Amino acid sequence: MAVLEKIRSKMGLLASLIIGFALLAFVLSDFLTRGRSILGNNQFQIAEINGKKVQYQEFDQFVNQLSEVYKFNSGQANLNEEMVNSIREQSWQQLVDEYVLGDEYRAVGLSVSSKEVLDMVQGSEPHPYIRQLFTDPQTQVFNRAAVLQFIKSLEKETDPARKNYWLYIEGQIIHERYMAKYLNLIKKGLYVTSRQVQKEIDDNSRKVSFNFMAVNYSTIADTLIPVKLSEVKKYLKEHAKEFEQEASRDIEYVSFEITPSAEDFAEVKSWMEKNKEEFFTTEDVKQFVNMNSDVSFSEKYLKEEELMDSIKPLYKGKVGDHIGPYFANGTFYMARLTDIKTLPDSVKARHILIRPENNTKEAYDKAKAKADSLLVLLKKGADFAELARNNSADGSAREGGDLGWFREGQMVKPFSDACFSAKKGQPQIVETQFGFHIVEVTDRGKEVKKVQVAVLQRKVEASSATQQAIYQKASAFAGNNNTGEKFVATLKKQGITPMRATYLTDNMREVPGLPNSRELVRWAFKAKLNDISGVMELGDRFVVARLSQVREKGLPDAEQVKDQIAFLIRKEKKAQQIMQRLQQEINATPSLELLAQKESAKVDTVYDISFASYALPTAGFEPAVIAAATVSPVQKLTGPVKGNNGVFVLQVFAENTQELSRELVSTRLENNYLNRANYEPVNVLKKLANIKDMRSKFY
Known part of the structure; x- marks a missing residue:
């Protein structure tokens, strides 16, 4: 309704556009000149970005600013844990953007003038954010007068929240303008060379159709290809870059679900039976519901199709008619018809x-x-x-x-x-x-019959006594299995398969599948290998966990990746064996069909494959095979070719060379560059910033 209402109601749409951008300072100059707090004591350091230490106090300012924006928008004085976590994550991205992009903007001399800001807010072509906020939802017409009226009202505004919210919107507009200018600078420096165009034409102009056979690596049993630990270590050293890792942890855990007991069900059922007569007869049914039901009294009048199926019979009844108690979906219900009216449907x-x-x-x-x-x-x-x-x-x-x-x-x-x-x-x-x-x-x-129904509902939940009994069971398990060896042995003896969570990182808000489990993640990074956690209450369950794997940042220990590397080494050894055998067979039998017959393999056919093709329809991702086929002469037996899943031999039987427009190819390449320029520069800058994230010390 009012502009304030529109801002609030449309925030859901704005969120996808605005919140993702950096929450920079509320004024233009603050964006580029924000001071860095230097506290000297590393215990308050929350990050290091581009070699600059970032203190907790500065990050907390971002969090507080964004929290106030959310409170203003939602009208809530307090934010739940999920929202606070979301705000912290957004604030982190905003902090990183300011340090990384702010430095870059200064380095290239970018600026956004106050005149530009004024034009984006009040000019002939207002910014999409402003247009969205002040467009009439009924007519879809932008109301320029409403913009001026709203800004003018801020001059007399005594509530700082409204002013700060508007300044926040301006801050997002300013940041987007900086980003647009920066990316435009990059895009202006991009161009496609004639050599690139020619290579693209060469890669796509020749298409071949060919027959092929493959000998899969799985035809040789792994047990026939032993791999020594020394080979694993050598491979790891030679391919170190490929195996660099971030710090992570694996856990396995046992859950003790907090579910209501038979006594809990009986207690709620007994209460409903005991109080149903008062509910059915009391004159102040609204107060009775509000005092005793999980859900407050609804004064809304409903048509028959709007009623829950279980209480639809009341629609044809008279005031005072009632239903229940009855049980559905973990909840006991009883309902009473309180009023009947004839009201318009709209x-x-x-x-x-x-x-x-x-x-x-x-x-x-x-x-x-x-x-x-x-x-x-x-x-x-x-x-x-x-x-x-x-x-x-x-x-x-x-x-x-x-x-x-x-x-x-x-x-x-x-x-x-x-x-x-x-x-x-x-x-x-x-x-x-x-x-x-x-x-x-x-x-x-149209006037239709509508009814008002009082519904009293009580969900069956685990009582304190039930929760205590489940906790004692979990506590006994943790006490009796306080080492990794005991934990594993007990589960094996009892035939229990633990739940597992792998590759947890120190800033994960929760373990997948376990709500509100941040403390479990923090424990995993403080504990030692095979440590057992205490009993943790996580949502609707108690959990006891074992730290089953520790990975530190950098190059992993050979033991941690030996299975992965052994697979690669075996694959290479198998490839060499198969290639050697196939080469001998090709020399003796230069026929694809006879070769396939000898290897008990089948011959497949693919059509119109170019160098730029991504995969083979019947063999999957095989770039080496595609490359070999596109340069192979027609009718020549080509191979053996080492592929991802096996060793291939192929024979091209047809080729087709098509003329490609240099102009169209050049345009396609240019559009591809321009599209990548929208995100790759920022990603590269963040990677080069060598960001050290220390948030886990505080949250």
Whole structure:
């Protein structure tokens, strides 16, 4: 409704556009000149980026700023753990962007002037963020006057949250302009050479069709190809770059689920039976539900198809009829028909919104007085549409306040309730969190029967006694199996397969499948190999874990990767054996069909393969085979070729060379470069920044 409402309601759409960008300072100069806190004590250091130490205090400022934005947008004073974790992660990305990109912007001399910012907000072509915020949802027309009105209102604003939120939006616009300028500089330096065009033509112009056979590596048993640890170490040394790793941990754990006992079910059922008569007969059913139900009383009136299947029979009943108690999906229910009305299925309305200038009592009194005076004018015959255009703070003012048709519940509750209970053509004042609305129902939809049903529900949950019993069981398991050897032996003896989580990193918020398990991740990085955790309560279960693998950053120990490397060594040895055998057979039998018959292999055929082809339809990813085929003469037996899955022999039987347009090829390559320029430069800069992430010390 009001601009403030629109900002809040559209934040979901903005989030995908805005929040992902760096939350830089709230003013232009702060973006490029933000000071770095130097505390000297490394215990407060949270990162090192481009050789610069970043202290916890600075990161915490990012977190606090973004937290206030979320609180303003959601209207909530507190944020849940999931949201706090999300904000911390976004703040980290923003901090990294400022250090990495801010340095780069300064190095190339980029700037964004205040004139540019003004033009993006109020110019003839406003920034998409601004256009999105101030576009009428009904007419899809951008309301430039609303932008100016909103900015002007900030001059008198006493609530810092609204000002900071707007400055935050400006900060995102500024950051995006910096990014656009920087990427444009890079794109202007990109071009496609004639040699690149010719290579692309050469790679794609010749297409071949060929027959091939393959001898799979699996035809030789692994047991026939022994691999020594010394070979593994030698291979690891020669291919060190390929095996560099980040620090990670593996755990295996046993879960003790916290589920209600038979006694817990019986207790809830007994309570429902004991209190059902009072629920069915009490005069103040709303208070009874609100005091005793898991879900508060709903005053909404529903059509038959909107009722839960289990209580639909009440639709044809009379006030006072009831159902239950009954059990479904872990919850006991009972319901009572409290009212029947004939109401419109939808209404058409218009309104004038008078929004207080700030959160003071004086501002609210002033807004209420203005709404009262406008209502008096309307009752004397004033034109509603004209008053809306001149006084309403909502985007619908442009349309004379018209909101069109809407169903019950589509608007905020006080507004919706007033509209669906009002008579046609009788304006009234309604107060919502957005201000004071003078609302008039201009038309009512088809009148239908609707019912109000009081539903009392109680979910069966594990009682304190049940939880304590499950905890004691988990605690006994942890105590009796306090070493890695005992843990593994007990599980094997009892036939229990533990759950496993692999490659946990120190900044993971939780173990996959275990909600709120950050402490388990932190434990894994503090513990020693084969340590057993204490009992941890994670969501709806208690967990006991064993640290089963430790990987430090850098080159792994040969023992950790011996299976992986042994597989590669065996593959190479098998390839050499098969290639040697096939070469001898080719020399003796230069026929693909006879060769396949001798190797008990089948001959496959593929068509129109070029050097740029990604894979073979019947053999998968085999770049070496594709390369060999595209340069092979027609009818010549080619091979053996060492592939990913086996050794191949092929024979091209047809080729087709097509003329490719140099202009089209050049354009395609250029577009590919331009697309990659949108993300690769930033990724490279971050990689070169040698970022050391130490957040796990604090969270």
